[in-house]
Amino acid sequence: MAPPEPARRSCCPIACTLDLxxxxxxxxxxxxxxxxKRRYSEFVRSPESIATNILADRLAWLVxxxxxxxxxxxxxxxxxxRLTDEGxxxxxVLGAVARWGLKHIxxxxxxxxxxxxxxxAPRS
Amino acid sequence: MAPPEPARRSCCPIACTLDLxxxxxxxxxxxxxxxxKRRYSEFVRSPESIATNILADRLAWLVxxxxxxxxxxxxxxxxxxRLTDEGxxxxxVLGAVARWGLKHIxxxxxxxxxxxxxxxAPRS
DNA sequence: CCAAATCAGTTGCATATTGCAAGCAAAAAG
DNA sequence: CTTTTTGCTTGCAATATGCAACTGATTTGG
Numbered sequence: 168m169a170p171p172e173p174a175r176r177s178c179c180p181i182a183c184t185l186d187l188x189x190x191x192x193x194x195x196x197x198x199x200x201x202x203x204k205r206r207y208s209e210f211v212r213s214p215e216s217i218a219t220n221i222l223a224d225r226l227a228w229l230v231x232x233x234x235x236x237x238x239x240x241x242x243x244x245x246x247x248x249r250l251t252d253e254g255x256x257x258x259x260v261l262g263a264v265a266r267w268g269l270k271h272i273x274x275x276x277x278x279x280x281x282x283x284x285x286x287x288a289p290r291s
Numbered sequence: 292m293a294p295p296e297p298a299r300r301s302c303c304p305i306a307c308t309l310d311l312x313x314x315x316x317x318x319x320x321x322x323x324x325x326x327x328k329r330r331y332s333e334f335v336r337s338p339e340s341i342a343t344n345i346l347a348d349r350l351a352w353l354v355x356x357x358x359x360x361x362x363x364x365x366x367x368x369x370x371x372x373r374l375t376d377e378g379x380x381x382x383x384v385l386g387a388v389a390r391w392g393l394k395h396i397x398x399x400x401x402x403x404x405x406x407x408x409x410x411x412a413p414r415s
Numbered sequence: 416c417c418a419a420a421t422c423a424g425t426t427g428c429a430t431a432t433t434g435c436a437a438g439c440a441a442a443a444a445g
Numbered sequence: 446c447t448t449t450t451t452g453c454t455t456g457c458a459a460t461a462t463g464c465a466a467c468t469g470a471t472t473t474g475g
Contacts, residue, residue, distance in 0.1 A: 177338040180392025180399035181322050181385065187396070189315055191462085198305050207423050214301040218463055223424055244471065245422070256395060261305060263387040268304025271380060272311070275304035315433085331452050342434055347453060368442060369451075 184260075187232060192217055196225050197254065198261060200235065202278075205247040229254070308384075311356060316341055320349050321378065322385060324359065326402075329371040353378070 176182050188194055195217070199210050210222055217225075226248060229235035234254035239246045268275050300306050312318055319341070323334050334346055341349075350372060353359035358378035363370045392399050 175398075176340075178398055178400050179319075179322070179338070179402060180389045180396060182319055182339055183396045183399050184388050184392040185315060185318060189313065189318070191309060191313055194309060194313065195303075195306055198303070208421080211423090214303070215306055216300075218465095219424065220426085220464090221462070253395065257391060260384075260387045260391050263384045264308050265304045267381060267384050268308040271377065272304060272307045274299075274302055275307050276302050278303060332450080335452090342436095343453065344435090344455085345433070 192221055193225050193229065194261070194264070196222070196229065197234070197250070197257060200248065200250045200254065201258070201261060205249060206245065207248075316345055317349050317353065318385070318388070320346070320353065321358070321374070321381060324372065324374045324378065325382065325385060329373060330369065331372075 175186055188197070195213070195215055196210060199213055204210055204213075207222065207226075210217065210226075211219060226235065226237070230237050230248075233251055234257070235248050236251050237246050237248050265277065269277060299310055312321070319337065319339055320334060323337055328334055328337075331346065331350075334341065334350075335343060350359065350361070354361050354372075357375055358381070359372050360375050361370050361372050389401065393401060
């Protein structure tokens with residue numbers, strides 16, 4: 168899981184960033200982390216329905232790259248995933264993408280509850 | 292070529308944007324267009340060495356989506372590709388990605404000559 | 416304590432996407 | 446006219462993705 172380091176295609180910062188997280192799923196996992204999700208089952212339940220093997224692979228990749236940390240909180244047994252500072256530094260990137268999508272793709276709507284607002288439950 | 296419209300995974304603006312250009316090559320083609328490249332052979336010569344079938348596919352896809360236009364300039368026979376206004380609106384996204392890469396990935400360096408500066412040739 | 420449900424994955428296999436090399440006709444260069 | 450370059454297409458091998466089933470821990474409920 169998570170290959171050794173696939174050799175970058177060039178020294179272009181855009182190309183290198185894409186090598187890191189330019190596939191169909193990695194950024195969505197990061198989005199969920201920004202939204203406050205912490206546990207495996209929470210990611211699985213996102214509306215895009217990521218396959219569990221892919222999720223496991225991407226989480227391992229991100230932990231490996233230092234963008235995400237996996238930790239078992241004291242008193243509990245199950246691990247949780249969180250963005251590291253490095254991971255959180257991607258906020259402007261996700262922000263720019265989200266803003267572009269909202270403005271230029273019909274039928275999109277924002278849903279990022281920034282992990283601090285308790286959002287008194289209008290479900291579904 | 293360029294499939295009918297693969298049905299979006301969700302209404303999330305990030306997911307939808309990724310469906311549009313979230314693969315290993317599309318954004319690099321757009322980067323090249325921002326850098327002032329216009330012809331097929333110019334894209335092929337970029338340091339990442341995109342395969343010609345992929346390039347043809349991505350260009351067709353982008354033209355289809357209205358982000359790029361293909362036009363034969365008067366007096367010439369060969370077509371050129373250019374960003375549409377819609378395509379140019381991606382500038383903040385590319386900018387955010389480039390800035391993140393520059394700051395967080397070792398060994399990356401900017402190379403975007405913004406198509407207006409003649410850059411009196413310090414080669415290589 | 417015991418049974419059932421949930422969680423956090425892993426495994427195997429079918430399908431889709433990429434990457435590579437070669438080939439080819441039209442256009443431009445000489 | 447001949448050669449080179451350009452702008453692709455085609456075929457096939459390698460890789461990545463998607464799906465369903467399965468598993469062994471951990472909770473949950475009684």
